[in-house]
Amino acid sequence: MKKMMLRSLVLLLLLLSAAAVPVFAGAAAEPAEPEAVTFSLWTQEGESEGVYQWIEALADNYMAADPNVTIEVVRKDTEALREDFQTASLAGDPPELLWTVGDQAGPFTAAGLIRPVDDLYDVSKFVESVVMDGNTYAVPISAGNHLMLLYNKDLVSKAPETTDEFIAAAKAATKGDTFGLVYNMTEPFWLVPWLGGFGGKVFAEDGLTPTLNTQAMIDTLQFLHDLKFKHAVTPIESDYATMDTLFKEGKAAMLINGDWSLSDYAGVLGDKLGVARLPKVTATGKYPAPYTAGKYFMVAEGVEGPVLEAIEGFIGYVTSADIQNEMLETFKRLPGLLSGLNAPAITVDPILKGSASQLAVGTPQPTVVEMRANWDAMKPEMNAVLSGTTSPADAAANMQSAAEAGVRALQ
Amino acid sequence: MGALTAQIVRSSLSEVLGTIFAVAAGIVVLELVLYVILKRKLQWRFSLPIMLVSPALIGLLLLVLYPILYNILLSFSNMSLRRFTVERGLTYGFAEAWNNLKIIFSEPVLKQQKFFPVLFRTFLWTFIQVFFHVTIGMMIALLLNRPMKLRGFYRTLLLFPWAIPQIIAVLAWRGEFNYQYGLFNLLIQKFGGQSINWMSDPFWNYVAINLTNIWLGVPFMTVILLGGLQSIDPSYYEAAEMDGAGKLMGFRLITIPLMKPITTPAIILGVIWTFNQFNVPYFINQFELETSDILVTALFRAAFEYNRYGFASMFALIIFIILLGFSLAYIKITKFSFGFDKAGGGTPLQAVGE
Numbered sequence: 001m002k003k004m005m006l007r008s009l010v011l012l013l014l015l016l017s018a019a020a021v022p023v024f025a026g027a028a029a030e031p032a033e034p035e036a037v038t039f040s041l042w043t044q045e046g047e048s049e050g051v052y053q054w055i056e057a058l059a060d061n062y063m064a065a066d067p068n069v070t071i072e073v074v075r076k077d078t079e080a081l082r083e084d085f086q087t088a089s090l091a092g093d094p095p096e097l098l099w100t101v102g103d104q105a106g107p108f109t110a111a112g113l114i115r116p117v118d119d120l121y122d123v124s125k126f127v128e129s130v131v132m133d134g135n136t137y138a139v140p141i142s143a144g145n146h147l148m149l150l151y152n153k154d155l156v157s158k159a160p161e162t163t164d165e166f167i168a169a170a171k172a173a174t175k176g177d178t179f180g181l182v183y184n185m186t187e188p189f190w191l192v193p194w195l196g197g198f199g200g201k202v203f204a205e206d207g208l209t210p211t212l213n214t215q216a217m218i219d220t221l222q223f224l225h226d227l228k229f230k231h232a233v234t235p236i237e238s239d240y241a242t243m244d245t246l247f248k249e250g251k252a253a254m255l256i257n258g259d260w261s262l263s264d265y266a267g268v269l270g271d272k273l274g275v276a277r278l279p280k281v282t283a284t285g286k287y288p289a290p291y292t293a294g295k296y297f298m299v300a301e302g303v304e305g306p307v308l309e310a311i312e313g314f315i316g317y318v319t320s321a322d323i324q325n326e327m328l329e330t331f332k333r334l335p336g337l338l339s340g341l342n343a344p345a346i347t348v349d350p351i352l353k354g355s356a357s358q359l360a361v362g363t364p365q366p367t368v369v370e371m372r373a374n375w376d377a378m379k380p381e382m383n384a385v386l387s388g389t390t391s392p393a394d395a396a397a398n399m400q401s402a403a404e405a406g407v408r409a410l411q
Numbered sequence: 412m413g414a415l416t417a418q419i420v421r422s423s424l425s426e427v428l429g430t431i432f433a434v435a436a437g438i439v440v441l442e443l444v445l446y447v448i449l450k451r452k453l454q455w456r457f458s459l460p461i462m463l464v465s466p467a468l469i470g471l472l473l474l475v476l477y478p479i480l481y482n483i484l485l486s487f488s489n490m491s492l493r494r495f496t497v498e499r500g501l502t503y504g505f506a507e508a509w510n511n512l513k514i515i516f517s518e519p520v521l522k523q524q525k526f527f528p529v530l531f532r533t534f535l536w537t538f539i540q541v542f543f544h545v546t547i548g549m550m551i552a553l554l555l556n557r558p559m560k561l562r563g564f565y566r567t568l569l570l571f572p573w574a575i576p577q578i579i580a581v582l583a584w585r586g587e588f589n590y591q592y593g594l595f596n597l598l599i600q601k602f603g604g605q606s607i608n609w610m611s612d613p614f615w616n617y618v619a620i621n622l623t624n625i626w627l628g629v630p631f632m633t634v635i636l637l638g639g640l641q642s643i644d645p646s647y648y649e650a651a652e653m654d655g656a657g658k659l660m661g662f663r664l665i666t667i668p669l670m671k672p673i674t675t676p677a678i679i680l681g682v683i684w685t686f687n688q689f690n691v692p693y694f695i696n697q698f699e700l701e702t703s704d705i706l707v708t709a710l711f712r713a714a715f716e717y718n719r720y721g722f723a724s725m726f727a728l729i730i731f732i733i734l735l736g737f738s739l740a741y742i743k744i745t746k747f748s749f750g751f752d753k754a755g756g757g758t759p760l761q762a763v764g765e
Contacts, residue, residue: 110493112499376716377522387611389611398523410717410718
């Protein structure tokens with residue numbers, strides 16, 4: 001009995017090791033071929049707009065052209081991508097390449113998780129990228145991610161030039177269950193363009209110290225407050241889904257949304273869709289300055305050798321003029337390649353023309369980690385002003401103290 | 412979706428199979444070692460049970476104990492985004508732990524609010540929830556614990572909130588709290604009331620969160636309590652009735668004491684789950700109102716939005732200690748016994764006897 005048990009255990013061990021040989025041998029054989037490389041690409045592009053499918057097709061094309069390279073494309077939500085990349089890096093097994101939003105470069109560089117990419121592309125041929133301590137940390141894929149004014153030509157004949165015209169047009173269009181203006185009233189990303197229009201910035205010159213308790217912020221909050229309470233042109237509460245639905249159903253004359261949504265609305269509204277710059281703030285004579293960021297490639301720290309070469313090849317392919325043009329035409333996204341911004345398509349297509357015109361007055365979104373403290377400080381106070389529970393002056397003061405506490409927490 | 416080519420299948424299998432073989436080989440080696448030591452050398456009579464249990468035991472240790480130990484280790488560190496690795500300034504020690512502790516009790520754990528207001532709100536939240544879960548759950552359980560038509564159907568219906576993935580249910584509820592199109596405001600308007608700012612008003616947002624979680628939590632309590640009620644022998648009630656006891660007296664003197672072995676663990680679990688309920692307060696609070704955050708949502712923001720890993724681990728440890736303290740105190744006060752000791756509490760009758 002005892003002997004049998006021992007024998008069967010030893011036999012099991014032998015069987016297992018025999019069966020495991022081809023598996024481990026297969027794994028070991030791979031690097032033996034000098035050029036066969038595999039890398040993972042994580043992206044936060046969505047499936048509903050078709051961008052994720054497009055990335056998969058790009059990877060397939062690249063793998064077909066270079067059979068030694070295998071690219072594994074993985075989709076994650078934006079926040080999940082950031083958290084998972086941090087966790088995977090901590091565990092020592094991060095994906096080699098990311099296709100994601102620019103502001104994530106802030107936390108990634110702070111923790112030393114991504115490498116400089118100056119040697120992977122020609123910086124001079126592309127729009128401004130994420131530069132820290134003299135190094136570039138991201139390769140631009142698309143430029144934009146900026147908010148702009150979209151309008152339904154059935155309800156508003158012409159895009160307003162100033163905020164006075166804007167308010168008048170919104171009031172004229174507000175009837176029954178139709179609103180003059182809808183925007184995402186829950187996110188401060190929709191507040192910052194106006195802050196720029198009123199002459200404010202969220203950081204001082206050093207790019208690190210929050211400057212939220214300013215007259216410009218108070219004016220901005222008052223402006224948003226008035227749109228809802230004085231002029232009554234917006235819904236009482238509106239998040240992204242609400243504004244999106246109202247605009248698509250023709251129940252909103254004007255909408256503030258980003259370039260990522262353009263192809264979607266063009267499909268729903270067709271010729272009725274108008275795209276323009278956000279109107280100049282009458283009081284200051286300045287244009288609102290939405291944040292611009294776009295999408296970028298980032299390369300994990302420690303990637304080198306043949307894998308880095310394969311990544312460089314793939315980056316070169318995606319940022320080539322042809323592919324950049326394809327992205328522009330299919331998804332109405334402005335390219336990161338400077339020469340692509342002069343493409344005839346942009347000047348001919350009214351939607352792209354409006355988007356490019358807005359991009360021209362945009363301001364690069366801060367990528368420093370401290371921006372997290374600013375976002376978190378602005379969000380609840382913006383909501384408090386829009387629900388009428390806090391005055392703009394109190395909200396601005398609260399924002400500042402919350403942002404300072406947040407910056408301390410990040411130290 | 413890309414086509415499932417032979418190459419993809421092969422590469423995926425080689426990744427998975429390697430791990431499986433490694434685990435299987437590890438188990439066999441472990442068993443061999445145990446066999447040789449325990450059975451051959453020591454001739455211990457428990458060697459077979461130990462051999463059978465050990466793979467599962469080691470798996471559990473890896474999956475349960477390791478994260479807890481790692482959390483404790485992190486709470487003794489200053490780890491944050493800027494101090495991510497030892498090369499970048501990550502250090503461990505008692506000074507770091509003390510510093511984390513000091514920050515938790517002296518500085519805001521959220522944006523503006525400090526630890527104790529958030530703790531108080533968490534207690535209030537837990538109390539409201541468990542109170543309603545138990546009272547409503549008991550009422551429904553009593554209703555269902557008697558002969559009626561379609562009883563099985565009602566019981567199935569009751570499990571609906573449970574059957575839906577929690578996050579989907581919570582997001583659906585959030586939609587119903589929409590100012591313009593949500594069910595609640597439409598109902599309020601229908602009866603001539605004033606629409607409520609469920610999302611932006613701190614008080615009503617707290618109410619919204621509570622309503623959602625009551626809906627989510629009652630079915631569990633009902634099912635547990637119903638199971639308990641069914642185990643009570645009806646002859647007790649008959650005897651009590653003969654002695655002239657009314658329904659209420661029967662409930663107070665028979666049902667409640669006999670239910671104690673069921674209600675005590677159910678309440679302890681309910682408190683722990685509610686205290687640590689993340690989905691409802693996090694997702695219903697779309698505007699990130701600080702007034703609707705409880706300890707675990709504050710913890711989440713610290714760990715994953717501000718990347719204060721050391722601080723957040725210490726924070727988690729404190730929440731653990733609070734819950735452990737509560738559970739021990741509750742067990743002591745109710746004189747509850749898990750039935751491990753030979754004397755106590757295995758059957759409902761023994762519970763009454765105590």
